[in-house]
Structure formats: C-alpha cells, structure tokens
Amino acid sequence: MDLLTPTILSYLTVSLLMFAIGTIGVMTRRNGIVVFMCIELMLNSVNLALVTFSHMWDNPAGSMLVFFVMCVAAAEAVVGLAIVISIFRNKQDIDINHVNIFKW
Amino acid sequence: MDLHLLGSDTLAIAPLLLLLGVGLLIMLLDSFRVHASIPWLAGLGMLSAGAWAWLAGPSQSQVVFSGMMEAGGISPLVTLFLCLAGVFTVLFVPDYLARHDNKVNDVYALLVFAVLGMVLMANAHNLLMTFIGLETMSMCLYIFAALFKTDTRSNEAGLKYFLLGSFASAFLLFGIALVYGITGTLDLGELSTKITLLQENKALFYVASGLMLVGFLFKVAAFPFHNWTPDVYQGTPTPLAGFMATGSKMAAFVSLGIIIEKLELVSPAVDNRLATVLALTAFLTMVYGNLVAARQTNLKRMLAYSSIAHSGYVLLGLCAPVFGFQAILFYMFIYTLMNIGAFGLLGMAEQRMEDTDIESWKGLGKSSPYMAGAMAVFLFSLAGIPPLAGFMSKYQVFLSAIREDLVVLATIGILTSVVGAFYYLRVIFLMFFQTTEQPSTLNLRQKMAPATGIAVLVLLIILLGVFPSLILDPIRAAFSSDLVIEMASQP
Numbered sequence: 001m002d003l004l005t006p007t008i009l010s011y012l013t014v015s016l017l018m019f020a021i022g023t024i025g026v027m028t029r030r031n032g033i034v035v036f037m038c039i040e041l042m043l044n045s046v047n048l049a050l051v052t053f054s055h056m057w058d059n060p061a062g063s064m065l066v067f068f069v070m071c072v073a074a075a076e077a078v079v080g081l082a083i084v085i086s087i088f089r090n091k092q093d094i095d096i097n098h099v100n101i102f103k104w
Numbered sequence: 105m106d107l108h109l110l111g112s113d114t115l116a117i118a119p120l121l122l123l124l125g126v127g128l129l130i131m132l133l134d135s136f137r138v139h140a141s142i143p144w145l146a147g148l149g150m151l152s153a154g155a156w157a158w159l160a161g162p163s164q165s166q167v168v169f170s171g172m173m174e175a176g177g178i179s180p181l182v183t184l185f186l187c188l189a190g191v192f193t194v195l196f197v198p199d200y201l202a203r204h205d206n207k208v209n210d211v212y213a214l215l216v217f218a219v220l221g222m223v224l225m226a227n228a229h230n231l232l233m234t235f236i237g238l239e240t241m242s243m244c245l246y247i248f249a250a251l252f253k254t255d256t257r258s259n260e261a262g263l264k265y266f267l268l269g270s271f272a273s274a275f276l277l278f279g280i281a282l283v284y285g286i287t288g289t290l291d292l293g294e295l296s297t298k299i300t301l302l303q304e305n306k307a308l309f310y311v312a313s314g315l316m317l318v319g320f321l322f323k324v325a326a327f328p329f330h331n332w333t334p335d336v337y338q339g340t341p342t343p344l345a346g347f348m349a350t351g352s353k354m355a356a357f358v359s360l361g362i363i364i365e366k367l368e369l370v371s372p373a374v375d376n377r378l379a380t381v382l383a384l385t386a387f388l389t390m391v392y393g394n395l396v397a398a399r400q401t402n403l404k405r406m407l408a409y410s411s412i413a414h415s416g417y418v419l420l421g422l423c424a425p426v427f428g429f430q431a432i433l434f435y436m437f438i439y440t441l442m443n444i445g446a447f448g449l450l451g452m453a454e455q456r457m458e459d460t461d462i463e464s465w466k467g468l469g470k471s472s473p474y475m476a477g478a479m480a481v482f483l484f485s486l487a488g489i490p491p492l493a494g495f496m497s498k499y500q501v502f503l504s505a506i507r508e509d510l511v512v513l514a515t516i517g518i519l520t521s522v523v524g525a526f527y528y529l530r531v532i533f534l535m536f537f538q539t540t541e542q543p544s545t546l547n548l549r550q551k552m553a554p555a556t557g558i559a560v561l562v563l564l565i566i567l568l569g570v571f572p573s574l575i576l577d578p579i580r581a582a583f584s585s586d587l588v589i590e591m592a593s594q595p
Contacts, residue, residue, distance in 0.1 A: 019274075019278060022274070026267070026271055032263060032267070035267055036267065036270075039267070039270045039271055039274060042271075042274035042278075043274055043277065045278075046274065046277045046278050046281050049278070049281045049282070049285065050281045050284065052285075053281065053284050053285040053288075054284075056285070056288075057284075057288035059288060059289075061232070061284065061289065061290045061291075062281075062284050062290075064232065065231075065232050065235070065280070065281075065284070065290065068232060068235070068236055069235075069277065072235075072236070072239045075239070075243055076239075076243065076270055079243055079246050079247060079266065080246075080266050080267075080270070082247075082250075083246065083250045083259070083262040083263050083266050084263070086250060086253045086259055086262075087256075087259045087260075087263060089253075089254075090254065090256050090259060091256065091259075096263065096267070099259070099260045099263055099264070100260070101256060101257055101260055
C-alpha cells in the first residue's frame with residue numbers, strides 16, 4: 001500500500017505538524033496545565049493519523065483504537081488535573097520550574 | 105462467535121475478571137466504611153488470581169477474544185509473577201500508611217487495578233490491548249506517586265511522573281499508529297507475518313519501532329529516559345515505589361520482549377539497526393546506573409539508580425533472542441522479590457525525612473540484628489553474590505548474552521555489576537562493621553504483616569538461589585510450549 005498518495009500525505013502532514021507542535025510545547029512551556037494541553041494535542045495528532053490509516057486500509061481497527069485513545073485521554077485528564085490541583089493547594093503556583101525539591 | 109467459544113474465552117481471562125471484581129468490591133466496601141478487611145481482600149484476591157492463572161491456565165499457547173489476548177504459553181506464569189508482586193507489596197502498605205497518618209483505602213483498589221493493567225499489557229496479542237494495559241497501569245502508578253496530597257515532595261513526584269509518563273505514552277502511540285499505517289493491522293500475530301514480507305516503507309518501519317521503543321524504554325527507566333526515576337521513587341510512598349520499580353518494569357519488559365520477538369526487531373537474520381540501538385542502550389544504562397548509584401547518599405535514591413542499572417542487565421538479555429527472554433523472565437521475578445523486600449524494609453524504617461540517608465543506617469546490625477540481616481540478604485542478592493537468587497538471575501542473563509555472541513556486552517555487564525557490588529556492600533558495611541557510640545536511631549517496629557513479608561522474601565531468595573530450577577524449569581516449559589505451537593502452525 002502506498003502511504004504517499006497526495007490525500008493521505010496531506011492528512012499525515014497535519015498530524016505530524018500537530019505532533020511536533022505538541023512536543024515543542026511540552027519542552028518549552030512552563031505552566032503545568034499548558035504542558036498537559038500539549039500532551040493532549042500530541043494524542044489527538046495520533047488520532048488523526050489513525051483515522052487516516054483506518055480509512056486508507058478500509059479496516060476498522062484504527063478507528064477503534066481512536067475511541068480508546070480518547071477514553072484514555074479523558075482518564076489522563078482526571079488524574080493530571082487532580083495532581084495539578086493538589087500542587088496548587090500547597091504552593092498557589094503551577095509553574096513546573098518551581099516544582100524542584102529533588103536534586104541529585 | 106458462538107456461545108461455546110465465548111464461554112472458553114471468558115474462562116481464559118477469568119483471573120483478570122477476578123482482579124477487576126476484587127478492585128470494584130474494595131471501592132464499594134470503602135464507601136461503606138468497612139476498612140479493616142480491605143488489605144486482606146486485596147492480597148487474597150491477587151493471590152488467588154495468580155494461583156488461578158497458573159493452575160487452571162491452558163498449557164498450550166492460544167489466542168482468545170478475537171485475537172485480543174494470549175492465553176497459555178508464558179502468560180499464566182507472567183500473570184502469577186505480577187500478582188505476586190502485588191501480594192508482597194500489599195503486605196507492607198497498611199503499616200506504612202498508618203505510620204504516615206494516611207488512611208486512603210482506595211490505594212488497595214488502585215493496586216489491584218495496576219496489577220490488572222500489567223497482566224493485560226503482558227498478555228496482549230494486539231497493540232490496542234498493549235496500549236490499554238499500559239495506560240491502566242500507568243494511571244494507577246501516577247496516583248501512587250501523588251498519594252500524600254499535602255506533602256510537596258509527593259506532589260512533585262506525581263507531577264513529574266504524570267507529565268513525563270504521558271509524554272512517553274504519546275510517542276508509543278504514534279509508533280503504534282505508524283505500524284498500523286504500514287501494515288494495516290494491530291494484531292501481533294498478523295504483524296509478524298506482514299513485517300517479514302515488508303518490502304516498501306522499510307525506513308518508516310524503523311521510525312515506527314523506534315518511537316515504540318522510546319515509550320517502552322521510558323517505562324523501564326533505561327538510560328536516556330531515566331531522569332524521572334530517582335525523583336519519582338523518592339517522593340512516592342516507599343512500598344509503592346518498590347512496586348513501581350518491579351511490577352511495572354516486569355510488565356513492560358515482557359510486553360517489549362513479545363513485541364521484539366513478533367516484529368523481529370533483533371533477529372540476526374535481518375539487517376537490523378535496532379539491535380544496535382538496543383545494545384547501546386543496554387550498555388549506557390548499565391554503566392550510568394551503577395556509576396551514579398555509587399555516589400548517592402540517600403538509600404532510596406541509591407535503590408532508584410540501582411533499578412536503572414538492573415534495567416540495563418535486562419535490556420542486555422533482550423538483545424539475545426529466545427534464551428534471553430527466558431533469562432529476563434527469571435531475572436525480573438527474582439528482582440521483584442529482592443527489590444520489594446528492600447523497599448519494604450526501607451519503608452518500615454522510615455519515620456522522618458532523614459531516615460533514608462545511608463548514614464542513619466549505621467550500626468543497625470547491633471540495634472535490630474534480624475532486620476539488618478534481612479536487609480543484608482536483599483542487598484547481597486541485588487549485588488549478585490552467590491548463593492543468593494540475585495546471582496543466579498544475573499548468571500542466566502549473562503549466559504544467554506554470551507550464547508548469542510554478545511561477549512563484549514556481557515563482559516561490560518559483569519564489570520559494571522562489580523562496581524554495583526561496591527555501593528550495596530557499603531550499606532552492609534555501615535550496618536554491621538561501623539562502630540558508633542550510640543546505636544542506630546532507626547526504629548524498626550515489627551508489625552506482623554510486614555515482618556512476615558520480609559521473612560518470606562528472604563527465604564524465597566535463599567531457596568531460589570540454591571535451587572533456581574524451581575522457577576527456571578516452569579519458565580523453560582512455558583517457552584517450549586510456545587515454540588511447539590509456532591512450529592506446528594508453520595506450513
């Protein structure tokens with residue numbers, strides 16, 4: 001199967017761009033919630049790629065995985081925001097540069 | 105699918121359903137304020153799930169639930185090991201939480217769910233299940249790290265683990281998506297046939313498996329992705345950190361081993377650069393983990409770096425197909441026993457912040473000789489000194505590497521484990537031979553459950569060191585039943 005037909009390639013390019021933006025965001029942003037949003041962006045870029053591939057191969061396995069990824073992202077949001085809130089209660093601040101007690 | 109098949113499918117994953125039921129029941133009991141029996145329920149639930157999987161599991165390797173899960177082959181044994189990791193952890197948790205005035209009973213439900221996720225991940229026959237199992241496990245572990253809500257150290261551990269963990273999961277997921285794009289399937293069986301026939305998109309396949317490797321290497325704390333390990337372990341409640349260091353790694357290594365085997369990532373027949381990457385990672389992880397562990401002053405951090413080093417040895421085993429996989433299963437089981445023991449004992453000693461400093465363990469051999477002796481057994485075993493089980497497990501891994509002509513790598517492994525012996529023995533030296541005016545300030549109160557746990561673990565480590573075949577033979581038998589199926593299914 002050729003991955004590089006123009007239609008598929010354009011979807012993949014968008015997906016890759018989103019993934020790259022997410023990765024750069026995780027590495028440069030310092031606000032805990034924004035970092036978390038960037039991770040969600042990465043997961044969604046994967047979803048776009050999966051839907052594209054699923055359509056390309058004309059089989060539902062990829063679309064199925066997308067639903068599970070969305071569920072996992074929702075669960076991750078619950079855990080992540082709970083952790084961020086517990087930090088905020090203790091420090092009134094969620095800058096990840098200020099979360100640095102441990103040093104080696 | 106007809107009903108008969110559905111019944112046998114359900115039977116094949118009955119241990120998983122049992123774990124799920126126990127987890128839900130614990131949450132229910134907790135809301136009805138039935139507290140005392142919850143740890144027992146969790147422990148017994150996991151023990152019976154493990155025993156059920158091992159005793160009643162099919163001996164022949166087969167695929168159930170429309171190709172989603174594996175049953176038989178190595179999976180009953182892996183399920184047993186993972187459940188045992190949970191059982192040993194649960195022995196140490198209630199005492200630890202009580203001493204820290206934290207009565208969160210949900211932690212037992214999460215422990216059971218974490219084991220469930222690990223079993224799902226290790227028995228997956230479809231990349232979708234691998235991903236779900238991994239996330240189920242990770243989600244519980246993130247909460248473990250952040251368990252003490254008012255403690256800023258625990259907050260920090262939780263945030264670091266959560267952000268970096270989900271970052272790594274995204275890479276793994278992108279790798280899975282690309283593999284799906286190249287082959288059009290997520291089923292590991294189908295993948296392994298399609299990958300061998302793969303002609304075009306070879307480069308893209310390397311990228312895909314590289315991305316998946318990043319996700320796994322993060323979970324097992326291998327060298328370039330290890331940075332979170334010491335911080336997270338230090339902030340996590342100690343017995344749960346022990347669980348993190350063992351169970352999650354075992355699940356991730358088994359899953360990685362299966363994927364490597366199915367996708368032929370390190371087979372010598374194929375021209376493969378990923379084998380080199382894996383070997384290099386193993387080398388760097390062994391060297392880095394051991395060298396940095398040697399200069400730690402905090403026992404918990406030292407154990408964290410030592411767990412990085414141990415990941416390196418297991419990666420060395422992964423570089424050698426077939427025999428290496430058997431060796432790492434044995435290795436991970438032994439490692440689970442000794443590390444849960446060491447972390448559990450550390451948790452029993454932990455009263456104040458400074459109790460995890462190596463210096464405060466000075467002279468413990470005088471004040472509480474039994475506990476110091478047990479710690480010495482765990483540390484000797486981690487260092488790989490015969491006749492303890494840690495020696496046999498290291499021996500098996502190095503042997504499998506030498507069989508596959510990875511002599512240089514195995515030699516480096518042996519040399520770094522000599523460096524490793526230095527920092528383990530330093531703690532033992534401090535405990536027994538350092539003369540101090542005042543006895544150790546550590547207060548090791550011996551409650552029934554954790555003391556029993558320590559005793560059982562010490563006995564198992566000595567027993568398996570003298571008679572390793574007790575575990576090695578079942579592992580070999582499980583693998584050979586796997587191989588029979590593969591040969592029979594080939595035309």
